[in-house]
Amino acid sequence: MATDPVPREVRFVSDEVELAGTMAVPDRGEVAHGVVMVGGSGASDRDNDTYFPPLRRHLVEAGIAVLSYDKRGVGSSTGEWRDATLDDLAGDALAALRFLRAQPGMRTGEVGLFGHSEGGWVVLRAAARAGAPWVITNSCPGMTPAAQDRHALANALRRSAATTRLAEGVLTWYDRLVDAGRNDLGFAEVASLFDEAHPFTGFWGDMDERLWEFQKRKQDHDPVPDALRLRCPHLAIFGGADELVPVADSVRLFGAAACHPDRDPRARLTVEVFPGADHRIRTNGGTSTAPGHLDTLTRWIKDRNSRLGPQ
Structure with missing residues (x-):
């Protein structure tokens, strides 16, 4: 069985925060290709729970260096993600990109961005702001967080076999919550809405004042304008x-x-x-990587880099 590439602990600065991460480099020959991997929503660390290690292993074995990092305020990184904006998080991704590009053997034009889920919004914003040779979004919604979360909640209600009346009630509660965010209501003013949604407290169970403020800032983010501003290939x-x-x-x-x-x-x-693949591009109840997923990543990255010519 293949083992995870031997990683190196790294630290780099993004504005006022210090981010901690893991860099894994192929153990053979000259390194040129590289990718920064950005995790999803919430308190995502450099491994994005257990999702990134097998991707990192495959990419490194294919000759691609990988850098992933703890989101600000998570793990060994300073700061607080709940106090951040998507622009702040995009700045963190760009700081990671600069750090990886500066490593020995790396070619600036062959180091790109990969973002999973919410991380896809982050890397699209980062790529739209600054030069990147390519960007990969993995399970990234093409619509706002508010619209995507409503879709996810509706699916959760269907899985629970909720009655039509209950489902309509919970979705109405959700719509009221989104409206409260758009009207910039404070956490204390919307606390009663959480009490009313007790059948699905797990969906918003960790909500507190800081998270509510972050949610308000993020809920109507539209990734399409960033996609329109891209100047590089997008997978x-x-x-x-x-x-x-x-x-x-x-x-x-x-x-x-x-x-x-x-x-x-x-x-x-x-x-x-x-x-048949899920949010993490897995099949068989989440136990297996979807056939072709990992090969698609490496082939697309190397194909994009080969078209760039000598650096």
Whole structure:
């Protein structure tokens, strides 16, 4: 059985915070390719729970250096993600990109960005702000967090076999919560809404004042304008059975952005949907990586870099 590549603990600065992460480099020959991996929502660490290590192992074995890091305020990183904006998180991703590019043997034009779920919004914003040779979004919704979360909640209600009346009531509660955020209500003012939603307290069970403020800032973020501003190729990966993301709508929205007359000609879109795969592109109840997922990642990265020519 293959083992995880021997990692190196690293630290780098992004504005006022110090981020801690893991860098893994192929143990052979000259290193040129590299990828920064950005985790999903909440308190995601450098491994994004257990999701990143097998991806990192495969990429490093394919000759691609990988850097992933603890989100600000998580693990060994300073700061607090709940006090941040998506612009702040995008700045962290760009700081990681600069750090990896500065490592011996790395070629600036062959180090790109990978973002999972919410991390996809982050890397799209980062790539739109600064030069990146390519960007990969993995299970990244093409719509706002508010719309995506409503879809996920509706699916959770269906899985629970909730009655139509209960489902409608919970979704109405959710819509009221979103409206409260848009009206900039404070946490104390919306606390009663959480009490009313007791059948699905797990969905918002960790809500506190800090998280509520973060949620308000994020809920109407639209990734399409960032997609329109891309100046590099974009690979959008989805699991066909993802119950958290409206996959068909996301493909449509990213596709419409790619067809926009103002889109930079370098910003070619590739979409890969893996049938039967979940939010982490896994099958068999989440126990197996979807066939072809890992090979698609490495092949696409190397193909993009080979087209760049000598650096």
